[in-house]
Amino acid sequence: MQLSKVIKASIIALSVLTIAACSSTSDDATSSSSTTSQTGKDLEGVQTGAADRILTPAEERARVREEQQERYADLRKENVLYFDFDNASIRSEFAEILAAHADYLMRNPAATVVIEGHTDERGTPEYNIALGERRAKSVVDYMQSLGVNAKQMTMVSYGEEKPVVRQSNERSWSQNRRAVLVY
Amino acid sequence: MKRLIVSVVLVMSALFSGQSNADLEIVITEGTNSARPIAVVPFKWLGEGTAPYNFTEVVSSDLIRSGRFKPVELQQLPSRPSNDSDIDNYTEWARLGVEAVLVGTVSQFAAGRYEVSYQLIDPLRGQITGGLSDYIKDEGLASEQDHILDGRTSVVLDSQFRQYAHRISDVVYEALTGERGAFLTRIAYIFVEPDAQLPYQLMVSDYDGENARVLLRSPEPLMSPSWSPDGSKLAYVSFENKTAEIFMQDIYTTEREKLTSFPRINGSPAWSPDGKKMAMVLSKDGAPDIYVMDLATRKLQRITEHWRIDTEPKWTPDGKSLVFTSERGGLPQVYRVDLESARIRRTTFNGQSNLGGVVTPDGKGLVMVNRDNGFYHIARQDFPTGNFYQLTQTTLDESPSIAPNGSMIIYSTMYQNQQVLALVSMDGRFQARLPSRAGDVKAPAWSPFL
Numbered sequence: 091m092q093l094s095k096v097i098k099a100s101i102i103a104l105s106v107l108t109i110a111a112c113s114s115t116s117d118d119a120t121s122s123s124s125t126t127s128q129t130g131k132d133l134e135g136v137q138t139g140a141a142d143r144i145l146t147p148a149e150e151r152a153r154v155r156e157e158q159q160e161r162y163a164d165l166r167k168e169n170v171l172y173f174d175f176d177n178a179s180i181r182s183e184f185a186e187i188l189a190a191h192a193d194y195l196m197r198n199p200a201a202t203v204v205i206e207g208h209t210d211e212r213g214t215p216e217y218n219i220a221l222g223e224r225r226a227k228s229v230v231d232y233m234q235s236l237g238v239n240a241k242q243m244t245m246v247s248y249g250e251e252k253p254v255v256r257q258s259n260e261r262s263w264s265q266n267r268r269a270v271l272v273y
Numbered sequence: 274m275k276r277l278i279v280s281v282v283l284v285m286s287a288l289f290s291g292q293s294n295a296d297l298e299i300v301i302t303e304g305t306n307s308a309r310p311i312a313v314v315p316f317k318w319l320g321e322g323t324a325p326y327n328f329t330e331v332v333s334s335d336l337i338r339s340g341r342f343k344p345v346e347l348q349q350l351p352s353r354p355s356n357d358s359d360i361d362n363y364t365e366w367a368r369l370g371v372e373a374v375l376v377g378t379v380s381q382f383a384a385g386r387y388e389v390s391y392q393l394i395d396p397l398r399g400q401i402t403g404g405l406s407d408y409i410k411d412e413g414l415a416s417e418q419d420h421i422l423d424g425r426t427s428v429v430l431d432s433q434f435r436q437y438a439h440r441i442s443d444v445v446y447e448a449l450t451g452e453r454g455a456f457l458t459r460i461a462y463i464f465v466e467p468d469a470q471l472p473y474q475l476m477v478s479d480y481d482g483e484n485a486r487v488l489l490r491s492p493e494p495l496m497s498p499s500w501s502p503d504g505s506k507l508a509y510v511s512f513e514n515k516t517a518e519i520f521m522q523d524i525y526t527t528e529r530e531k532l533t534s535f536p537r538i539n540g541s542p543a544w545s546p547d548g549k550k551m552a553m554v555l556s557k558d559g560a561p562d563i564y565v566m567d568l569a570t571r572k573l574q575r576i577t578e579h580w581r582i583d584t585e586p587k588w589t590p591d592g593k594s595l596v597f598t599s600e601r602g603g604l605p606q607v608y609r610v611d612l613e614s615a616r617i618r619r620t621t622f623n624g625q626s627n628l629g630g631v632v633t634p635d636g637k638g639l640v641m642v643n644r645d646n647g648f649y650h651i652a653r654q655d656f657p658t659g660n661f662y663q664l665t666q667t668t669l670d671e672s673p674s675i676a677p678n679g680s681m682i683i684y685s686t687m688y689q690n691q692q693v694l695a696l697v698s699m700d701g702r703f704q705a706r707l708p709s710r711a712g713d714v715k716a717p718a719w720s721p722f723l
Contacts, residue, residue: 204515211687212649214629214642214671215496215716216541216554217598217605219517220561220582223538245537246516251494256467256713258669258687 165190169271171229172264175210178224180232188229191271192236199239205229206270207247210263215249222247229269307702308343309449311336312366312374315347316391317355319380325387325431331438332375332445335456338481338696339446339680340703345369357392357404357421366396373422373449375441382428391441392424393448422448435483455678456480459720461488461498461507462694466712475509477524480676480719482707488524498718499542507718508532508542508551519553533566541585545592552576552586552595563597565612576610577617589632596620596630596639607641621654623661629671633699634679640664640699642671651684651697664701674719675699685715 145153169191171184180188195201207226209218226245234240255262313333318324336342351365355378360366366374377391398420405418423444429437436457443454464474464487471490475498478485489495493512500507501521508521519533519542533539538556545552551566555573563576563586576595577583582605585598589609599608607621607630621627624645631640636656643652648668654661669687676682679699686695688706692713696705707714 212669213605213644214585214598216585217582217628219496219538219540220554220556220584223556223561224582246512247538248494248512249496251496251512257690 162190162193166194170268173225173267173269175212175263175267176221178221178228180228188232189236192233192238195233195238195242196236199242201273202242202244204244204246204272206272207245207249208252208266208268208270209250210266211250211253211258212263213250215251218249219247220249222249225267225269229271308337308341310369310371311342311344311445311449312350312369312371313344314350314353314355314374314376316377316379316389317353319378324379326379326434326438328377328379328389328434328438328441329375331435332442334481335439335442335454336445338705339454339456340698341446341450341680345371356390357394357399357418357424360394360399360404363396363399363404363420366394367400369396371396373445375445377441385431386428387431388426388428389437389441390424390426393422393445395420395422435479439479452680453678453722455676455680455719455722457723458677459504459723460674460683460694461500461718461720462714463495463498463716464709464712464714465692475507475522477507488522488527489529497541497716499544500718500720501544502546502548502721504720504723508544510540510542519551543586543588543595545588546590547592552588554584554586563595563610565595576612576615585629587631590634590636596632598628598630604644607639620656622659623652623654627652629673631673631675633675634677640673640675640682642673651682653699653701662701664697664699665695665704667695670695672716674717676719677722683717683719685717 165187168187171180171187173179173181191203195203205226207222207224209221223245226247230240230243230245233243250266253266255265313329313336315327315329316324333344336344349369351369354360354376356376359376372395374394374396375391376394377389380388382388402420404420425444427437439456442456446452446454446456458480459477460480461475461477464476466472466474471492473491473493473495474487475489475495476485477488488507491511491513493515496510498507498509505525506521506523508519510517511520517539518531519539520529521532522529532542532551533553533555535555535557538554538561540554543552549568551568553564553566554561555564556562558575560580561582561584562578563583565574565576566572576586577597577599579599579601581599581601583597583599583601586595587597588595593613594609594611596607596609598605602619604626605628606619607627608617609620610617620639621630621641624643626644627641628644629642632638633640638656639654641652641654643650643663649670650663650667651665651670651673652661652663664682667686671685673682673684682697682699684695684697685692688708691709692715693709694707694714694717696707697703
């Protein structure tokens with residue numbers, strides 16, 4: 091009969107709809123529950139945050155060391171330090187750089203470094219050789235006080251013979267008064 | 274056409290002769306009004322064609338550079354005599370105001386050899402005596418030509434022309450001043466061309482910059498050349514092995530010998546006047562100190578033992594003492610040590626600081642770099658009186674070296690952002706600069722008499 095066909099079709103259609111409705115409802119349920127676990131913003135304005143894990147002391151030290159090594163690797167790229175006129179004292183702004191180099195040398199006992207001493211052009215060439223050596227020695231002594239083995243370091247003084255800037259003014263002179271660490 | 278070829282040849286030979294980019298010319302920066310007029314008459318060539326050499330040009334240049342003489346302009350000469358017998362009228366020469374007239378001849382002697390004959394005439398004396406002066410000798414009358422101050426004849430190789438011209442200058446200088454001339458001397462110096470492959474060069478040239486020769490080229494610095502007393506060797510510091518070492522080199526045979534290679538500083542070599550010892554600076558025992566090495570035995574004698582810098586030892590002419598720079602009192606000053614007694618005395622007290630002291634050849638004075646108000650001048654101090662004289666007005670002076678007759682000082686200074694050599698007479702009145710065409714010229718050392 092015609093009516094039974096329609097009833098059969100509508101039963102099928104109804105059941106499909108019901109299944110579809112169920113699944114969609116369950117999807118909504120899952121998505122809404124996951125949304126809730128992530129931000130929940132869209133839903134009700136609740137926020138979450140995570141707590142830091144408490145590091146063990148060993149982990150703490152390792153982290154600090156790692157940071158320091160990264161920092162030292164950067165500092166070690168600086169290998170020139172500058173001096174005041176007629177002076178061989180290490181200026182405080184170079185303490186960190188020297189600490190970085192000292193650390194490297196202490197962790198690599200087979201590594202050696204040559205420390206060059208230089209001066210500006212004023213005064214006589216031979217006196218400047220002696221002054222350049224005093225600057226190199228100043229660096230060597232400082233590194234030794236940080237724990238570096240003296241055998242890893244040698245000194246050469248070039249006095250005024252190897253300037254980086256060949257001009258006669260205060261600015262150029264200050265750039266020539268230097269010690270250089272050469273590996 | 275011939276002239277074109279000649280000029281091209283000259284240009285080519287100038288390009289290839291010696292080390293033309295390191296030749297030094299002399300530019301006089303401060304003459305002296307007390308220069309004594311002298312007439313230098315061009316020597317007469319007794320042969321065919323053009324004269325083989327212009328001796329008097331070199332003689333005139335030498336006399337001007339001594340700071341003591343001023344040759345009269347050629348166009349002012351009343352005539353061109355070549356011998357005393359050519360001069361009839363001494364008055365016209367006396368009227369020039371010159372104290373002496375130099376005349377001479379050049380003639381061919383053999384192939385490549387020439388006979389050079391010259392006389393130095395005093396026109397005032399000649400005016401008085403008329404060319405012949407009589408005097409009593411052995412109860413008789415004798416006469417002499419005492420207006421001729423000196424006269425010589427020599428056979429000279431054509432390769433030795435310039436050298437002989439300097440010899441003539443020496444004779445003229447000594448006849449008129451009583452002092453030995455230093456025109457036949459050399460200078461050693463360091464030439465630096467920063468962009469060259471071997472930037473550091475040890476050079477030797479005539480005192481006037483001619484005949485410059487490269488003795489050594491190095492990729493690393495060279496410093497402090499010092500002459501052996503016989504003028505055949507140079508001692509110097511070389512960094513060719515990436516550290517300071519002292520070498521000795523024969524300037525004629527190019528033979529080299531490494532003298533010292535102690536750890537740390539090996540510097541400031543200074544040959545003793547008798548040639549048997551070398552003073553030097555070594556820091557192997559803790560701080561830069563003065564040592565003397567016996568060249569035969571290579572044994573070291575330690576002269577100073579102080580924790581502060583001692584450097585730049587230089588010998589007194591009697592070989593019994595050293596002067597040196599020390600900062601044992603604070604800032605650098607020049608001290609003197611008696612090698613026998615080991616007694617050390619400070620000798621400089623002027624200005625802020627004094628370094629690079631060199632004793633004059635007569636032993637009576639000290640030339641040094643004096644720092645005053647931040648400027649570095651060459652100065653002189655007389656030993657007995659302690660009188661102090663600033664000799665230069667240039668401001669970044671270093672490395673003074675004295676001519677062997679004590680008349681002139683050569684030193685290094687900054688000019689237009691270049692390091693150049695300069696000359697100053699011992700009394701400071703005459704100054705000249707030796708401009709170099711490229712690079713820096715430094716560390717001059719005046720040779721002994723050759």
